[in-house]
Amino acid sequence: MTRYMDVHHGMQGITADELRQAHQADLAIEAEEGVHFERAWADPDAGIVYCLSEAPSADAVARIHERTGHKPDEIHAVPLSV
Amino acid sequence: MTRYMDVHHGMQGITADELRQAHQADLAIEAEEGVHFERAWADPDAGIVYCLSEAPSADAVARIHERTGHKPDEIHAVPLSV
Numbered sequence: 001m002t003r004y005m006d007v008h009h010g011m012q013g014i015t016a017d018e019l020r021q022a023h024q025a026d027l028a029i030e031a032e033e034g035v036h037f038e039r040a041w042a043d044p045d046a047g048i049v050y051c052l053s054e055a056p057s058a059d060a061v062a063r064i065h066e067r068t069g070h071k072p073d074e075i076h077a078v079p080l081s082v
Numbered sequence: 083m084t085r086y087m088d089v090h091h092g093m094q095g096i097t098a099d100e101l102r103q104a105h106q107a108d109l110a111i112e113a114e115e116g117v118h119f120e121r122a123w124a125d126p127d128a129g130i131v132y133c134l135s136e137a138p139s140a141d142a143v144a145r146i147h148e149r150t151g152h153k154p155d156e157i158h159a160v161p162l163s164v
Contacts (some may be wrong), residue, residue: 005123005132016162023164041087041134041160048158050087050132052123076130078123080098082105 001034001054002079004061006072012047019049025068026051033060052078083116083136084161086143088154094129101131107150108133115142134160 019042026037035055042049051072055061058075065072101124108119117137124131133154137143140157147154 003123005125014162019162020164040164041085042162043087043158043160044162046158050160076125076128078125078132080096080101080124080126082102082122 001056002077003081004053004055004058005076005078006051006053006061006065007074007076008049008051008070009073010047011042011049012044014042014044014047014049022049022068022070023051026064029067030064033064035060035064037064083138084159085163086135086137086140087158087160088133088135088143088147089156089158090131090133090152091155092129093124093131094126096124096126096129096131104131104150104152105133108146111149112146115146117142117146119146 023040035053037053040051053061061075105122112119117135119135122133135143143157
């Protein structure tokens with residue numbers, strides 16, 4: 001398992017409810033790909049959402065996000081953290 | 083206090099020790115600006131570092147990072163999180 005940070009652009013105006021609903025949708029199916037979405041943070045003004053996950057691959061992260069309707073623009077393995 | 087995600091590019095090859103040392107340098111002086119750096123994650127291949135903080139302003143985040151030698155390329159307020 002590797003930790004990933006994925007990034008979504010174009011999310012201007014996202015609300016707390018929308019972020020929570022998107023996260024819940026991911027949580028509902030993430031186990032099918034062995035992914036776990038840990039946290040997400042949103043900048044509604046710039047329209048950016050960052051999602052932190054643990055997953056077997058970047059493709060697994062992408063597949064869950066695509067199935068729940070929010071394909072990420074970037075997915076980065078972040079093996080280092082403090 | 084607002085939560086911020088700042089992003090550093092051009093960090094290809096960063097090591098776990100370098101990330102830890104950079105974070106420790108920030109922690110050592112962050113109180114002077116009322117900032118707290120909570121976490122950081124690095125993708126050494128793409129050369130990207132993400133730092134999560136709580137701070138009174140984006141400028142305060144920038145000033146601490148600049149004084150410790152790693153000015154961020156982007157700073158985003160992320161008032162929404164799950």
